[in-house]
Amino acid sequence: MVFKDTDITYKIMDKHIVLTKRASSPQPKEKINHNAQQHRVRGKVIDTQGVPVPFVNVLIKNSKTGVYTNEDGVFELACTPTDVLVVTNVSYETKEVSVRGRTEIAITLKEAVTDLGEVxxxxxxxxxxxxxxxxxxxxxxxxxxxxQPLVSPLQALQGRVAGMEVTPGGDLPGTAPTIRIRGQNSLRDEGNYPLYIIDGMPINATPVESNNSNLTLKGIDPLSTLNLSNIESIEVLKDADATAIYGSRGANGVILITTKKGFEGKTAFQARIYSGVSTVPNRLDLLNTKQYLQIRNRAFENDGVEPTTRNAYDLLLWDQNRETDWQDVFWGGNAWVTNANLSVSGGNANTQFQMNGGYQEQGTVYPGDSKYQKATVGLSLDHSSKDQKFSLGLRLNYGVDINFLMGVSGNLISGLSPNAPPIFNEDGSLHWEEWTEASLNNPIQGYFNTSKTKSNNLISNINFNYRIINDLTFKTSIGYTSFQSTEIVKIPKRSYNPATWQTRDHRSTHLEGKRDSWIIEPQLVYSPNIGSVHFDVLVGTTFQQSQNNQMQVTGSGYVSESIIGNLAAAETLTQGINQTTDYRYHAVFGRLGLNWNQKYYLNLTGRRDGSSRFGPGKRWANFGAIGAAWIFSEEKWVRKHLEFLSFGKLRGSYGTTGNDQIGDYGYLNAYEATVAPGGLFPTSLANPDYSWEVNKKLETGIQLGFLKDMVNIGVSWYRNRSSDQLVGYPLPGLTGFNTVQANLPATVQNTGWEVEFSSFNLRRKHFSWQTTFNVSLPSNKLVSYPGLEDSSYANTYRVGHPLNINLLYQYEGVDPESGLYTFTDINDDGRYDYQDRVLIKDQTRQLFGGINNTLTYKNFSLQFLLQFVKQEGKLSLFDAGRYGAKRAAVVSALEEESPFQNISQSSSSFQAYLNAQNTDLAYTDASFIRLKTLSLSYSLPPSTLRTIGINGCKIFVNGQNLFTLTGYEGLDPEFALSGMSFGNLRTITAGLQLNF
Known part of the structure; x- marks a missing residue:
């Protein structure tokens, strides 16, 4: 928020104010008697209800001397009898108070209604x-x-941003979440990543590859090494007007992360620590041993099959009275979390600094003592010359995280009966005897495998600004980032069945990756006023280069478990991946912004992009957008006839962005060296003719404010169309290649409505209540795809329907004769295949959003966010009769009239069950409302802390995923379609914050 007086610009930065002297010609100043005797003035600032106002700036007029009120509204300042105090706070009207020789002053501020222009x-x-x-x-x-007790900063955005879906990659910290801004634009998963920019430095959004089986599916989050406590704000850019200036990089939206900066004032220290525990918030209702054995025995009776130790080991070999809830064994543990953060900031009128360091540790709910650790440091330095013509800013963020988490697959319980043998012996070794007797493996074989993934991430940026003449400024941003990851997975023999691994040896896999990138962006900014029109002109250019290196090695034949991982001690080394790729990007861009009479706004942006990922003649493309807004509440006729309307704006935009999120060198033939020296073999087929994927975006919106902006509503409608889809087109095996890079003649459309609402519900003497709300109604479909029926995607997509669909059989019910599920054989060929899957099931969310409330009472503060989603999901574990865990609902299969097919363990029964899983019988409502976050804090009165030198003390308790209201019977409705069991842990933490 920014507002101005005669010669000072006040910039609100969270809980402090940065003061900057304006560059315009100096104004006449009051004479100051510098020889006057100074004395200490103690004051208290309150509002009209008598409530103390913290973080108010009290500045001696026409000077750079000032302080801030503490959390009790009190300040102390050395003044002369003739000084005038300027008292400012973003939520209150500015007030000037003459000292007049007083030593104690009481100041009352009037509340100012929030001005949208200050945000x-x-x-x-x-x-x-x-x-x-x-x-x-x-x-x-x-x-x-x-x-929030999270590793990824983007997971903190769940339910807070309209049009943005954030799905955790799993319950293990460090796993990359899935981010979708206004839906899926590309047929390729990797073509839907948004652009991440941290303090002006673009970050590769692609998850980092891993050999860890629990991280492989989603990969490692490239933002996992960021310190959440050091983030000032996160902006999400969605439409063409906001993203077109980024050209091809902004096709799927842009996420700007800004870290905290220093401020003018005495050096201030802040220390914060919290600790807590995470657990799985839900349990499945499964059959107990008595019910399970009843079902299994009935299956053999119905099939007329004699139980043997081979087909009924759970009935003949295992203890019939043993009962284990495997959910408690596999994910019933407590994952402890600890976070500590220390920061120091301060500076003078020309130089401000901020330094911080953080540490985070988190365990796992799975068996074992593996954990995740992260350490971060950050530096922010800003300097400006006395005449304000030159300024320099430096941002450094460095993080190291070490991930020891292996975990256990949440889907293991589906293959375990409640009377299954134990998985551990009393000495802690894996139990094999009873499992081997049944010709089975211990379900957690590999338990003693260890994984260590270490990531080092440096993100740096320097920006220079020089005002050449009034209204003309030269700017340059220079950034460098380096992300390095090393991973080693150790696989000892004792993790596996000694009966089958006697001839095998200890092994290890090693994976190293490095991403280096630099960027230089010189710019010229010209901001003149011509009559009643204010212009903002920006021209610039981008030079960017990235290099990715990856190497994989497997070592085997270690003679001892203690030396696993020392490649020099391995008997055999096997080279896996060993590749280096370069990416070069160059662009010129410009922006013209017009502001006419503070009512009419026009924004024109353009960019010409060049990418090394395309062949000669295809590398360059032009992108641009036009955005316009009309603040009609500034019109005289609106003020006269619509007095209840304090703000009204119509806006719209249209433009194009590109997409080059494909692999490097796809337009060339690629080769790798043969195992024997001196040879090469081809690995990819050249196609020099593919070019940019293009995304055309259209949007219109309205913003309304009522009751002096106490109530604000925004409604947006958008349509995005992505064409010339870039894919790895599948090829027949006889060609010798799996895919070739190409443009498909397909167009994907995303449309939707977004509604945002905010209100100040109550403002009383000791109590305030503010609410924000957002809801999104998305729609996705494949608009066109000529030749789809003859392509390799014929069984994946349907024109006129969303990309995220499932093709299903038509369910006909239970056959009264066979007792099995039956389905419609569309072509009467006696079998079920994709020709019979004629039902199209839309698996996209129908709507999603969040409601956030903030309440304060005296020194107490309460904030909570409710996340809501309307969607469908799938349920499984209804197969009655075969070995393995079953839902308790299967008991109803024993009844004469049952919705389930006959209890059986035959192959035909199992095939009917699998087919039923591909009908709408398996789908159910998976909508939910979740208490996503809750934070309760209490600030101790400063008067009780002043004697021990502490400026502020806050005690807080935070909760994450505390409860979920849903009719879905699975573990986590958010993953009702992904195949994962759960990904949201219930976390409760408590902590302390001290300010010095």
Whole structure:
């Protein structure tokens, strides 16, 4: 938020104010008697209800001397009798108070209704405000992020940003979440990553590969090494007007992460620590041993089959009275979490700094003592010359995380009966005898395998600004990032059945990866006023280069478990991946912004992109957008006839962005060296003719404010169309290649409505209540795909339907004769295949959003977020009769009239069950409302802390995923379609924050 007086610009940065002297000609100043005797003035700032107001700036007029009120509204300042105090706070009207020789002063401030023009938004290459923005930009502040017990900062955005879906990659920290901004634009998963920019530095959004079986599916989050406590704000850019200036990089939206900065004032220290525990919040209702054995015995009776030790080991070999809830064994543990953060900041009028360090440790709910650790450091340094013509900013963020987590697959319980043997012996070794007797493996074989994944991530940026003349500024941003990961998985023999691994030896796999990238972006900014029109002109260019290195090696034949991982001690080394790729990107871009009479706004952006991922003649493409806004509440006729309307704006935008999120060198033939020296073999087929994937975006929206902006509503409609789809097109095996890079003649469309609401519900003497709400109604479909029926995607997509569909059989019910599920054989060929899957099931969310409430009472503060989703999901574990865990609902199969097929363990029964899983019989409502976050804090009165030198003390308790209201009978409705069991742990933490 920014507002100005005669010669000082006040910039609100969270809980402090940065003061910057304006560059305009100096104004006449009051004479100051510097020889006057100074004395200490103690004051208290309150509002009209008598409530103390913290974090108020008290500045001696026409000077750079000032302080801030503490959390009790009290300040102390050395003044002369003739000084005038300027008292400012973003939520109150500015007030000037003469000292007049007093030593104690009481100051009362009047509340100021929040001005949309004060909410500053980071649009990347420029800044704007909530009031005048022409594009669609959502902002989440540090208060909503910093205390959440998460590793990924983007998971903190769940339910907070309209149009943005954030799905955790799993329950293990460090796993990459899936981010979708306004749906899926590309047929390729890797073609849907948004652009991440941290303090001006673009970050590769692709998850880091892993050999860890629990991290392989989603990969490692490239943002996992960021410190959430050091994030100032996160802006999400969605429409063409907001993203087109990033060209091809902004096709799937842009996420801007800004870290905290220093401020002018005495050096301040802050220490924060919290600790807590995470657990799995839900359990499946499964058959107990008595019910399970009854079902199994009935299956053999119905089939007329004699139980043997081979087909009924659970009935003949295992203890019939043993009962184990395998959910408690596999994921019933407590995952402890600890987080500590220390920061120091301060500076003077020309130089401000901020340094911070953090440490986080988190365990796992699975058996064992594996854990995740992260350490981070950050530095922010800003300097400006006395005449304000030159400024310099430095941002450094460095993080190291070590992931020892292996975990256990949550799907293991599906293959275990409640009377199955134990998995451990009393000495802690794996139990094999009873499992081997039944010709089975211990379900957690591999338990003693260990994994260590270490990531080092440096993100740095330097920006220079020089004001050449009034209204003309030269800017340069220089960034460098280096992400290195090393992973070793040790596989000792004792992790596996000695009866089958006697001839095998100890092994290890090693994976190393490195991503280096640099960027230089010089720019010229010209901001003149011509009559009643204000212009913002920006021209710039981008030079960027990235290099990715990856190497994989497997070592085997270690003579001892103690030396596993020492490749020099391995008997055999096997080279896996060993590749280096380079990516070069160059662009020129420009922006023209017009502001006419504070009512009419026009924003034109353009960019010409060049990418090394395309062949000669295809590397360059042009992208651009136009955005416009009309603040009609500034019109005289609106003010006269619609007095209840305090703010009204219509806006719209249209533009194009590109997409080059494909592999490098796809337009060339690629070769790898043969195992024997001196040879090469081809690994990919050249296609020099493919070019840019293009995304065309259209949007319109309206923003309304009522009761002096106490109530605000925003509604947006969008349509995005992505064409010339870039895919790895599958090839017949006889060609010798799996795929070739190509443009498909397919067009994907995303449309939707987004509604955002905020209100100040109550403002009383000791109590306030604020609410924010957002809801998104997305729609996705494949608009066109000529030749789809003859392509390799014929059994995956349907024109006119979403990309995320499932093709299903038509369910006919239970056959009264066979007692099995039956289905419609569409072509009467006597078998079931994709020709018979004629039902199209849309698996996308129908709507999603969140409701956030913030309540304060005296020194107490309560904040909670409710996340809601309307969707369908799938349920399994209904196969009655075969070995393995079953839902308790299967008991009803014993009844004469049952919705389930006959209890059987035959192959025909199992095949009918598998087919039923591909009908709408398996689908159910998986909508949910979840208490996503809850935070309760209490700030101790400063008067009780002043004697021990502490400026502030806050005690807080935070909860994550505390409860979920849903009719879904699975573990976690959020993963009702992904195949995962769960990914959201219930976490409760408590902590302490001290300010010095």
């Amino acid at each position: 500053v938004l980071n649009a990347g290459y420029y800044t704007t405000t909530e009031k005048v923005r022409t594009g669609n930009i959502s902002k989440v502040t540090s208060k909503e992020v910093e205390l």
